[in-house]
Amino acid sequence: xxxxxxxxxxxxxxxxxxxxxxxxxxxxxxxxxxxxxxxxxxxxxxxxxxxxxxxxxxxxxxxxxxxxxxxxxxxxxxxxxxxxxxxxxxxxxxxxxxxxxxxxxxxxxxxxxxxxxxxxxxxxxxxxxxxxxxxxxxxxxxxxxxxxxxxxxxxxxxxxxxxxxxxxxxxxxxxxxxxxxxxxxxxxxxxxxxxxxxxxxxxxxxxxxxxxxxxxxxxxxxxxxxxxxxxxxxxxxxxxxxxxxxxxxxxxxxxxxxxxxxxxxxxxxxxxxxxxxxxxxxxxxxxxxxxxxxxxxxxxxxxxxxxxxxxxxxxxxxxxxxxxxxxxxxxxxxxxxxxxxxxxxxxxxxxxxxxxxxxxxxxxxxxxxxxxxxxxxxxxxxxxxxxxxxxxxxxxxxxxxxxxxxxxxxxxxxxxxxxxxxxxxxxxxxxxxxxxxxxxxxxxxxxxxxxxxxxxxxxxxxxxxxxxxxxxxxxxxxxxxxxxxxxxxxxxxxxxxxxxxxxxxxxxxxxxxxxxxxxxxxxxxxxxxxxxxxxxxx
Numbered sequence: 001x002x003x004x005x006x007x008x009x010x011x012x013x014x015x016x017x018x019x020x021x022x023x024x025x026x027x028x029x030x031x032x033x034x035x036x037x038x039x040x041x042x043x044x045x046x047x048x049x050x051x052x053x054x055x056x057x058x059x060x061x062x063x064x065x066x067x068x069x070x071x072x073x074x075x076x077x078x079x080x081x082x083x084x085x086x087x088x089x090x091x092x093x094x095x096x097x098x099x100x101x102x103x104x105x106x107x108x109x110x111x112x113x114x115x116x117x118x119x120x121x122x123x124x125x126x127x128x129x130x131x132x133x134x135x136x137x138x139x140x141x142x143x144x145x146x147x148x149x150x151x152x153x154x155x156x157x158x159x160x161x162x163x164x165x166x167x168x169x170x171x172x173x174x175x176x177x178x179x180x181x182x183x184x185x186x187x188x189x190x191x192x193x194x195x196x197x198x199x200x201x202x203x204x205x206x207x208x209x210x211x212x213x214x215x216x217x218x219x220x221x222x223x224x225x226x227x228x229x230x231x232x233x234x235x236x237x238x239x240x241x242x243x244x245x246x247x248x249x250x251x252x253x254x255x256x257x258x259x260x261x262x263x264x265x266x267x268x269x270x271x272x273x274x275x276x277x278x279x280x281x282x283x284x285x286x287x288x289x290x291x292x293x294x295x296x297x298x299x300x301x302x303x304x305x306x307x308x309x310x311x312x313x314x315x316x317x318x319x320x321x322x323x324x325x326x327x328x329x330x331x332x333x334x335x336x337x338x339x340x341x342x343x344x345x346x347x348x349x350x351x352x353x354x355x356x357x358x359x360x361x362x363x364x365x366x367x368x369x370x371x372x373x374x375x376x377x378x379x380x381x382x383x384x385x386x387x388x389x390x391x392x393x394x395x396x397x398x399x400x401x402x403x404x405x406x407x408x409x410x411x412x413x414x415x416x417x418x419x420x421x422x423x424x425x426x427x428x429x430x431x432x433x434x435x436x437x438x439x440x441x442x443x444x445x446x447x448x449x450x451x452x453x454x455x456x457x458x459x460x461x462x463x464x465x466x467x468x469x470x471x472x473x474x475x476x477x478x479x480x481x482x483x484x485x486x487x488x489x490x491x492x493x494x495x496x497x498x499x500x501x502x503x504x505x506x507x508x509x510x511x512x513x514x515x516x517x518x519x520x521x522x523x524x525x526x527x528x529x530x531x532x533x534x535x536x537x538x
Contacts, residue, residue: 024162025151027218030211032169035144037204038100039173041107042137044181044197046072047335050314051321052190056116057123061318062458068314069451070258071130073265074251076444078138080272080437081247083146085139087432089227090240092143092150092219093212098241099140100205102248106132107198111191131251135244142436143219149424149432150218157357160421164350167417168343173200175339182332193332258451265445272438276431284428287502291426294366294500295435298422299442301369304486305415306446307453308376308479309408312338315454315472316404323387323469325395334401341409349413364498365422368414370491375411377483379404380476392469426501453479 019026049071053064086095109129114122148166152159177200185193221227227237234242254260273296280292312335321331356362363371386400419439427435457472 024158024165025214025216027151027215028148028162028165030207030214031144031148032166033211034096034100034204034208035166036169036173037200037207038103038140038144039170040177040180040200041103041173041197041204042133042177043174043335043339044177044200045107045110045133045194046313047178047182047317047332048185048190048193050317051186051332054318056113056190057120057126058117060458062455065314065454065458066258066451067255069310069448069454070261071134071255072310072313073261073444073448073451074134074254075137075141076440076447077261077264077268078135078247078251079142079440080138082135082138082140083142083434083437083440085240085243086143086146087222089221089223089236091221091224091227092146093215094221094237095139095143096147096208096219097205098244099136099138099143100201100208101136102132102139102244103136104198104201104205106130106134106136107194107201110194111198113190113194127252127256128248130255131248134251134255135247138247139244142440145420146432146436147215147219151216157354159425160357160417161350161354163417163421164346164353164413167420168346171339171342171346173339175336175343176200178336178339179333182330182335186330186332262448265441265448269441269445272441276434276438279431279434287505288428290500290502291428292431292435294497295423295426296438297497297500298366298369298419299439301366301373301486301490302415302419302439303442303446303449304483305369305373305376305411306443307449308380308483309412310447310450311380311454312405312408314451315457315475319457319469319472320401322465323396323472324398324401326398334405337402337405338409338412341406342413345409345413346417364494365418365501366494366497367491368418370487370489370494372411372413372415372487373490374484374487375407375414377480377485377487379407379411380480381484382407384473384477384480387469387473392466392473425506 021029050064050068053059053067054061059067082095082099086092090098106129109125109132112122112125112129114120114125145166148162149159152162177197181193181196183193184196228235230236231239254264276292276296280289284292317331317335320326320334324331326334353362383396383400383404386403387396390396423435423439424432453475457475
């Protein structure tokens, strides 16, 4: 077999020049550990958030679910802006570093809890903490994933396995965060759980700065000289950081008015999709245009998956706390199951895809998407069956929580890392951030929809836990059946979508790795012309 590095575009530093580890550039593992600690902080806080809203700030289940959905939606909206600023001005590395600083501040503020209740003035600190975390993720999440893709030529067969390894880093951090922060928060107090999350984020920042040389110069600004040029008395680079603080202010307001988030998703999301399609139709050759159509199909299909998958942190978290026999284990700790399963199963899936790929038998990306959506639906149906089998008046055996997370995880491994790689592979060299931003926007829409679904499980006005449990199971059965049907439909049309991907004519692209050396004609006002990657989930 030919050495994949031999096909690297001329002018790209060979990854092997800095040495490899287990067949991959050492920079991949720098990104692995930095992202691991960032996910430790994010998922550690997320495991506690729905309980914090209900038990400390005294919101109803439905209100808390809407806030939770708006928060996670904003987490996936801001990478559109963060990706744009990084791709056009700041560069991915500095964007990641700045995002890590904002996240460290946000998680630190979460440790200040006040006395509780919605009249407590400390609620303003809580909203501000969420705003810092939202914008920090916006600068960090999409851009760190982009650097992963920049370590490899576009046709390198190691790309999908690399993303799976990177995804394992995400989930090692998510598992540890959910276990440690969840235990501390529900056993010793909120400040302990959220404080531990802040320490984890600080560790991620230190790892990224310390091992920066192993990134081989990837992710630097397109025009470093212009970045240092004064604009209105301040360097352009610092204006990017000011823009980040302005975003914090906007998110501080948006998270308190959740209906506005829904309108932003509807209006801006529709405009974004139309803009991408307009570029594809009017400016791209036939093969690249078709690839954009295929990418948009995958993006829209992912909304269904995330709307169900993201019940984990809200309605499923509350269901586990109230209706499952957990033998005294804090419910927040069960948030780690998804991540633990991924750590165990990701090498298996990566090996299967690689083995099948070498034999020409690997399922196409759209077929994998269909499998993923079916499995997320089956997870809810299995939980409903288990709860009904023992009776709604009895506590649901905890084995069914293990099973739903197992099915959801296998579905995630069929969709999320595959989707990240597909977005980069299907994007032309000058559209990376735009396509990756659209991928994140679909995740945002799915998360907001997840909040609406979770709100429907709240059952306010019902008397007794049994009635509330019946409402949850009814909603879960409905969404589960719909998901299975949609997944089957995606599998049926997958051959057509695969044809649109034109994988046989795919070639390496210098532009996607060397943003600073590309010379692309960008029409005035065209916005970002991206090509990046990513979950994150998560």
